[in-house]
Amino acid sequence: xxxxxxxxxxxxxxxxxxxxxxxxxxxxxxxxxxxxxxxxxxxxxxxxxxxxxxxxxxxxxxxxxxxxxxxxxxxxxxxxxxxxxxxxxxxxxxxxxxxxxxxxxxxxxxxxxxxxxxxxxxxxxxxxxxxxxxxxxxxxxxxxxxxxxxxxxxxxxxxxxxxxxxxxxxxxxxxxxxxxxxxxxxxxxxxxxxxxxxxxxxxxxxxxxxxxxxxxxxxxxxxxxxxxxxxxxxxxxxxxxxxxxxxxxxxxxxxxxxxxxxxxxxxxxxxxxxxxxxxxxxxxxxxxxxxxxxxxxxxxxxxxxxxxxxxxxxxxxxxxxxxxxxxxxxxxxxxxxxxxxxxxxxxxxxxxxxxxxxxxxxxxxxxxxxxxxxxxxxxxxxxxxxxxx
Numbered sequence: 490x491x492x493x494x495x496x497x498x499x500x501x502x503x504x505x506x507x508x509x510x511x512x513x514x515x516x517x518x519x520x521x522x523x524x525x526x527x528x529x530x531x532x533x534x535x536x537x538x539x540x541x542x543x544x545x546x547x548x549x550x551x552x553x554x555x556x557x558x559x560x561x562x563x564x565x566x567x568x569x570x571x572x573x574x575x576x577x578x579x580x581x582x583x584x585x586x587x588x589x590x591x592x593x594x595x596x597x598x599x600x601x602x603x604x605x606x607x608x609x610x611x612x613x614x615x616x617x618x619x620x621x622x623x624x625x626x627x628x629x630x631x632x633x634x635x636x637x638x639x640x641x642x643x644x645x646x647x648x649x650x651x652x653x654x655x656x657x658x659x660x661x662x663x664x665x666x667x668x669x670x671x672x673x674x675x676x677x678x679x680x681x682x683x684x685x686x687x688x689x690x691x692x693x694x695x696x697x698x699x700x701x702x703x704x705x706x707x708x709x710x711x712x713x714x715x716x717x718x719x720x721x722x723x724x725x726x727x728x729x730x731x732x733x734x735x736x737x738x739x740x741x742x743x744x745x746x747x748x749x750x751x752x753x754x755x756x757x758x759x760x761x762x763x764x765x766x767x768x769x770x771x772x773x774x775x776x777x778x779x780x781x782x783x784x785x786x787x788x789x790x791x792x793x794x795x796x797x798x799x800x801x802x803x804x805x806x807x808x809x810x811x812x813x814x815x816x817x818x819x820x821x822x823x824x825x826x827x828x829x830x831x832x833x834x835x836x837x838x839x840x841x842x843x844x845x846x847x848x849x850x851x852x853x854x855x856x857x858x859x860x861x862x863x864x865x866x867x868x869x870x871x872x873x874x875x876x877x878x
Contacts, residue, residue, distance in 0.1 A: 507545035529618040534635035535737040557592040573607035596621040650765030668765040700770040745797035760786040818846040
């Protein structure tokens with residue numbers, strides 16, 4: 490009994506002691522609205538992306554400090570909670586101490602045996618349940634993803650990490666080493682251990698290639714690229730992709746054909762949750778245009794746009810972003826010659842719709858760009874675009 494009580498205290502102290510380092514009101518509003526309407530919701534997001542901080546902030550701002558039960562399997566160092574019965578016993582001890590317990594918050598519980606039985610049982614009782622995980626999709630349950638957000642230091646976020654606070658790290662080398670350690674921790678804990686991936690070298694090689702490729706392709710085409718270096722069965726490769734998507738390390742966007750007005754869902758592009766992770770796969774020497782494009786994706790994703798890579802006749806462009814009745818067209822220009830930039834402008838002007846269009850140039854001054862407005866087409870830097878969307 491004493492071990493259970495100590496575990497309860499350890500979990501409660503942990504969640505309540507979290508320092509709130511950011512403004513999470515965007516996510517808190519979604520959580521409050523959903524949990525008021527529903528009995529159970531899921532909080533998802535990549536490891537190290539503030540999920541625990543958000544829940545700590547939720548507990549404090551909704552003033553439920555004396556009404557919640559929190560259990561995080563990662564804090565169970567003595568492996569006390571092995572199965573659904575153990576977890577039920579822990580909850581019963583909590584309820585015996587505090588009859589007002591109404592909110593059950595569970596984190597990292599995938600490896601508890603018969604966890605679905607426990608969830609099924611408490612779902613029938615008078616509790617509000619918040620599950621923090623990426624691992625199991627429950628049909629008809631609202632999932633709120635805690636997403637990466639770009640800080641005011643856009644130049645830093647282009648190259649490095651924004652998920653974890655680097656402000657106290659003074660040198661570039663220390664930053665790079667720290668980001669690499671965080672990336673390895675994510676792969677070890679969420680892919681190798683949780684998903685039982687045996688060939689971590691192959692898995693990392695796959696993500697290294699995905700970080701480099703900046704065009705859309707089928708999974709079979711991507712598989713052939715990876716297989717040129719290391720033999721891997723298509724099924725295994727597809728599992729590795731799915732694991733990465735599930736853990737929010739990468740995202741997949743589909744191609745939208747403007748001429749046919751349809752989504753082509755067998756050809757995709759992949760983006761990373763964070764530029765620091767993407768850049769670390771290439772020893773922090775990845776082409777800057779690829780990092781800028783990924784950063785624009787992060788901002789669109791944070792703002793809940795539906796995002797597609799797009800094609801107009803033979804011209805390929807970076808993003809169509811749709812939300813409610815708002816649609817914007819974005820192209821990251823990689824050209825440096827004035828004549829080639831003009832061609833990119835003309836391609837965008839040929840798009841028949843009247844929605845806002847942006848051509849992103851990283852260095853407007855040095856490229857001697859004087860005119861930046863062409864009707865509903867605007868030429869902007871990545872920093873300007875991120876502020877606009």
